[in-house]
Amino acid sequence: MGDSSKQIREAARKLFEENKVDLIIGFEDGSLPLRATPCFIRRGEDAERLVWNSFCENNLATYLPKKKGKTGIVAKGCDSRSIVGFLKEKQIERENLVIIGVPCEGMIDRKAVEERLGEREILSVEEGPEEIVVKGTDYEEKMKKEDLLPESCRICTHRNPVLYDVLIGEALEEQKVADPFELIREFEGRTAEERWAYFCGETEKCIRCYACRNACPICYCEACYVDSSEPQWFGKSIESTDTMIFHIVRAFHTTGRCVDCGACIRACPMDVDLRFLNKKIEKDVLELFSFEAGEDPDEPPPLTTYKQDDPEEFIK
Amino acid sequence: MKNPYLPAAAKIERIVTETEDRSIKSFDLSFMNKADQEDFRFVPGQFAEISITGKGEAPFGIASSPTEKGFLKFSVNKAGVVTTALHNLEEGEIVGVRGPLGNCYPIEAFEKRNVVIVSGGFAFTTLRSLTRYILHDENRGRFKNITVIYGARTPGLLLYKDELEEWEERDDLDLHVTIDTAAEGWKGKVGFVPAITKDVAPSSDDAYVLVCGPPIMIKFTIPVLQELGFPSENIILSLEMRMKCGIGMCGRCNIGSQYVCKDGPVFTLAQLSELPGEY
Amino acid sequence: MEEKTIRKDNLMSLLADLTGSCQVLAPVRKGNSIVFEEILTGDEIHLSEYNTRKSVKEVFFPQRERLFAYRGQETREPSPPDKERIVFGVRPCDARSLSLLDFVFDGEDFKDPYYCSKRDNTTVIAIGCSRPMRTCFCTDTGGDPFSLEGADVLLIDMGETYFVLPVTQRGEGFLQGKSGFERAEQDQIQRKEEIIEKARESVGSDLNIERIKSVLDSDFDNPLWETVHEKCLGCGVCTFLCPTCHCFDILDEGDSNQGERIRIWDSCMFPLFTLHASGTNPRPGGKERMRQRILHKFKYFVDNHNRVACTGCGRCIRACPVNLDIREVLEDIQNPE
Numbered sequence: 001m002g003d004s005s006k007q008i009r010e011a012a013r014k015l016f017e018e019n020k021v022d023l024i025i026g027f028e029d030g031s032l033p034l035r036a037t038p039c040f041i042r043r044g045e046d047a048e049r050l051v052w053n054s055f056c057e058n059n060l061a062t063y064l065p066k067k068k069g070k071t072g073i074v075a076k077g078c079d080s081r082s083i084v085g086f087l088k089e090k091q092i093e094r095e096n097l098v099i100i101g102v103p104c105e106g107m108i109d110r111k112a113v114e115e116r117l118g119e120r121e122i123l124s125v126e127e128g129p130e131e132i133v134v135k136g137t138d139y140e141e142k143m144k145k146e147d148l149l150p151e152s153c154r155i156c157t158h159r160n161p162v163l164y165d166v167l168i169g170e171a172l173e174e175q176k177v178a179d180p181f182e183l184i185r186e187f188e189g190r191t192a193e194e195r196w197a198y199f200c201g202e203t204e205k206c207i208r209c210y211a212c213r214n215a216c217p218i219c220y221c222e223a224c225y226v227d228s229s230e231p232q233w234f235g236k237s238i239e240s241t242d243t244m245i246f247h248i249v250r251a252f253h254t255t256g257r258c259v260d261c262g263a264c265i266r267a268c269p270m271d272v273d274l275r276f277l278n279k280k281i282e283k284d285v286l287e288l289f290s291f292e293a294g295e296d297p298d299e300p301p302p303l304t305t306y307k308q309d310d311p312e313e314f315i316k
Numbered sequence: 317m318k319n320p321y322l323p324a325a326a327k328i329e330r331i332v333t334e335t336e337d338r339s340i341k342s343f344d345l346s347f348m349n350k351a352d353q354e355d356f357r358f359v360p361g362q363f364a365e366i367s368i369t370g371k372g373e374a375p376f377g378i379a380s381s382p383t384e385k386g387f388l389k390f391s392v393n394k395a396g397v398v399t400t401a402l403h404n405l406e407e408g409e410i411v412g413v414r415g416p417l418g419n420c421y422p423i424e425a426f427e428k429r430n431v432v433i434v435s436g437g438f439a440f441t442t443l444r445s446l447t448r449y450i451l452h453d454e455n456r457g458r459f460k461n462i463t464v465i466y467g468a469r470t471p472g473l474l475l476y477k478d479e480l481e482e483w484e485e486r487d488d489l490d491l492h493v494t495i496d497t498a499a500e501g502w503k504g505k506v507g508f509v510p511a512i513t514k515d516v517a518p519s520s521d522d523a524y525v526l527v528c529g530p531p532i533m534i535k536f537t538i539p540v541l542q543e544l545g546f547p548s549e550n551i552i553l554s555l556e557m558r559m560k561c562g563i564g565m566c567g568r569c570n571i572g573s574q575y576v577c578k579d580g581p582v583f584t585l586a587q588l589s590e591l592p593g594e595y
Numbered sequence: 596m597e598e599k600t601i602r603k604d605n606l607m608s609l610l611a612d613l614t615g616s617c618q619v620l621a622p623v624r625k626g627n628s629i630v631f632e633e634i635l636t637g638d639e640i641h642l643s644e645y646n647t648r649k650s651v652k653e654v655f656f657p658q659r660e661r662l663f664a665y666r667g668q669e670t671r672e673p674s675p676p677d678k679e680r681i682v683f684g685v686r687p688c689d690a691r692s693l694s695l696l697d698f699v700f701d702g703e704d705f706k707d708p709y710y711c712s713k714r715d716n717t718t719v720i721a722i723g724c725s726r727p728m729r730t731c732f733c734t735d736t737g738g739d740p741f742s743l744e745g746a747d748v749l750l751i752d753m754g755e756t757y758f759v760l761p762v763t764q765r766g767e768g769f770l771q772g773k774s775g776f777e778r779a780e781q782d783q784i785q786r787k788e789e790i791i792e793k794a795r796e797s798v799g800s801d802l803n804i805e806r807i808k809s810v811l812d813s814d815f816d817n818p819l820w821e822t823v824h825e826k827c828l829g830c831g832v833c834t835f836l837c838p839t840c841h842c843f844d845i846l847d848e849g850d851s852n853q854g855e856r857i858r859i860w861d862s863c864m865f866p867l868f869t870l871h872a873s874g875t876n877p878r879p880g881g882k883e884r885m886r887q888r889i890l891h892k893f894k895y896f897v898d899n900h901n902r903v904a905c906t907g908c909g910r911c912i913r914a915c916p917v918n919l920d921i922r923e924v925l926e927d928i929q930n931p932e
Contacts, residue, residue: 030918030920031912031918031920031922031923032729032730032913032918032920035918036918037826037917037918037919038825038826038917039826040822040825040826058916058917062828063825063826111627114627115627119643119644119645121644121645121726121728121729123729137726205625205626205628207649207658207860208831209830209831209832209862210830210831210865211828211830211832213830214828214829214830215828215916215917227866227867229396229397230396230397235846235848236844236859237658237848237857237859238859239659266916267828267830267832267916269648269832269836269914269916270628270648271626271627271628317708317711319672319708320705320706320707321662321663321707321845321856322662322663322670325668348668367856368851369665369847369849369851369854369856370847370852370854371847372845372846372847395872395873399872410668556871557869557877558870558871558872560843560844560845561843563705564699564702564704564705565699565702565705565707565841565843566842566843566844566845566858567699567841567842567861567863567891568842568861568863568868568869569869570891570895571877572890572895572898573894573896573898573899578704578705592815592890593815594877594878594883594887595877
């Protein structure tokens with residue numbers, strides 16, 4: 001980990017020296033334990049601030065669409081797949097981008113740590129190669145990092161960036177995940193009433209803060225359907241049917257584009273399960289169109305392409 | 317406790333399409349309830365929120381003067397959801413009115429002084445209210461010379477054309493109506509409002525000047541007025557902002573620490589120069 | 596007013612009994628978060644070191660509130676609350692936020708009947724913070740882990756018992772005629788003082804709010820604003836969880852024949868907040884909106900009401916998806932490099 005931080009700093013300094021970038025977006029130490037925070041540097045001297053650890057959970061690609069000039073960006077596997085999505089959708093120019101790719105073993109799920117501690121405040125965290133040591137006023141606990149992975153990291157098969165200009169460290173061996181959609185299949189097996197009850201329970205928690213939408217890189221629309229007034233598609237309040245429509249439509253708008261980076265579920269302040277709709281759609285897209293988002297910038301998106309052999313069992 | 321969010325029902329008595337491009341219509345509204353009529357005591361410069369159930373509310377300066385009894389006049393530019401809905405209504409239909417809101421033109425300060433009014437486009441609404449108020453028989457004597465400079469892009473875009481003709485005939489008012497560029501059939505002044513203001517050169521001696529118009533007009537008129545010697549405390553502007561509650565609670569219309577709906581919309585240039593320039 | 600004590604189990608029974616005649620709201624565990632909800636038996640109450648996820652403002656200023664229903668030209672306001680309410684387990688930072696919201700909704704010129712009627716019929720029972728969190732900075736904003744402001748009764752956790760401080764007439768009335776309250780003994784008073792002292796020492800930082808205000812007074816064009824907003828996602832998490840943020844939108848739901856006019860929480864961080872129908876927006880980007888947020892809280896509210904519109908509860912710090920820490924922003928303002 002420490003080595004990666006060093007390498008990222010060196011790479012950043014070099015990029016500024018060679019005038020290859022105007023801005024580098026990376027991570028620096030956060031103000032709280034278990035946090036790193038996005039950082040924007042414009043000079044070689046500031047490269048010292050850059051860090052790499054298992055708290056670098058944000059998908060920095062979300063800052064790219066409006067950037068002018070040449071931008072360097074620190075990208076994990078999932079982040080790089082979001083960047084592929086941008087290239088596919090012509091939101092950025094490849095030549096304006098320098099991708100500092102970082103092979104990633106997964107981020108730590110803060111909520112999992114908090115759950116294990118009950119409600120004891122976390123005062124400091126030290127990260128080692130396999131474990132973290134969490135300390136509070138009257139406790140100290142060791143936890144294995146592999147037990148603290150969020151679901152999207154646990155089933156990740158893209159730990160290495162798919163696109164990069166600089167690679168930090170060595171590429172990792174990709175995980176072999178028997179069934180990334182295991183939880184979705186389990187969910188599909190429930191009755192309609194059970195599934196509906198789950199969905200109602202989750203949407204009840206939503207406070208329409210749009211953290212999920214804003215944290216998501218692929219939600220870059222300047223005029224989001226939520227804000228449309230002529231016509232107004234659905235209500236803006238926390239009335240449950242309106243909230244349900246928000247989540248359903250956002251899942252459909254990100255169909256074939258979501259890379260399951262987990263930014264949405266981490267951003268949510270109310271612990272809404274935001275992945276299950278997206279994951280189900282991801283499964284459908286894979287099964288119907290043999291398509292995975294964020295792989296190849298030249299591969300046309302499935303929902304805007306027509307193939308003779310597209311499945312059409314719905315036409316009877 | 318009176319609920320400040322409840323609109324009072326008012327009937328549309330009359331609709332006049334003011335401009336030739338049909339973008340601006342004036343609505344004369346009368347309260348359905350006598351009590352609401354009596355409660356609505358306002359001073360020129362104030363505004364009200366017009367409510368259309370199912371669509372929402374929008375703020376409009378009151379264009380009629382308190383001296384015009386029995387109705388309130390609002391001139392509405394068709395721009396968004398509420399204004400479009402309003403434009404689609406017919407005489408006899410009912411809307412809601414919430415108000416009067418905001419502060420007003422400092423009329424007491426104008427007493428025994430000269431009043432200059434400089435306006436452009438459809439910002440003239442509350443200044444119509446003020447002009448009619450001042451010209452009223454009961455009030456005219458309290459003020460000295462009145463000068464009105466009012467311009468629009470074309471003759472067809474002038475508001476209150478009938479009134480302007482009436483006012484031309486009066487000798488207790490100095491009226492200068494102008495259009496931006498020469499047009500067929502127009503015999504009046506031609507030129508942008510800031511330029512005409514410079515020509516007319518109203519005296520800043522013991523005078524207040526009110527300026528209402530599109531930002532570009534205000535931007536070029538203020539220096540002319542300052543050169544004519546009007547101090548910032550005597551230059552009065554009325555601002556527009558996106559509003560919802562109109563009573564200083566929803567937090568959206570502030571410029572610095574001042575809420576345009578409650579501490580405004582009328583501000584002097586001196587007050588505005590204390591505020592951040594985000595408007 | 597006389598200081599008292601009550602055994603914790605007696606207070607819980609008292610609250611459970613009161614659910615018969617009042618609506619009693621208290622922190623309740625829901626999944627991973629703690630929120631204020633109506634309790635029925637008292638067993639639901641969940642008190643912890645952590646504050647509630649959402650602040651107590653929603654008890655007085657709900658996220659979605661009907662202003663009136665309409666049918667044709669008839670309007671019908673919601674009926675005023677019929678039951679007395681008790682809100683228990685409010686932290687002093689949240690209780691203080693109510694006095695700040697009072698400036699907005701219970702002002703000299705206009706009173707918001709929806710908020711005011713709820714304030715008038717609710718007794719606020721606060722619990723002081725014996726163990727403030729690292730993200731707490733109430734003392735920097737003029738508050739205190741045992742502040743009395745906004746509370747009707749303040750409780751101090753003494754282990755098996757609560758120390759009970761009635762603050763207002765209403766609070767005094769709450770204690771009247773109810774069993775379980777005993778006169779505080781001298782040693783209990785002593786211990787209470789020690790707990791308060793210890794807690795006070797553990798909160799706060801180097802932030803100097805007056806100094807920050809004077810910097811903000813003169814520097815609307817501070818170059819700091821260019822960079823401070825960069826990592827902000829422009830979502831509404833900070834404003835929605837904040838106990839003092841009060842911005843709202845008014846909408847009609849329904850058609851021209853029938854429906855309701857409602858108000859919902861809005862956020863100055865949202866792009867549409869100040870967008871004019873003409874398309875101009877005085878706050879077009881993140882820079883202007885972040886500047887508005889900080890200036891409103893630490894300058895404009897002070898200009899208008901002599902109080903900072905922040906109670907240092909730390910929710911925005913813990914919940915921000917990108918760990919944008921308002922204390923760091925304030926430090927940068929206070930100590931420009």
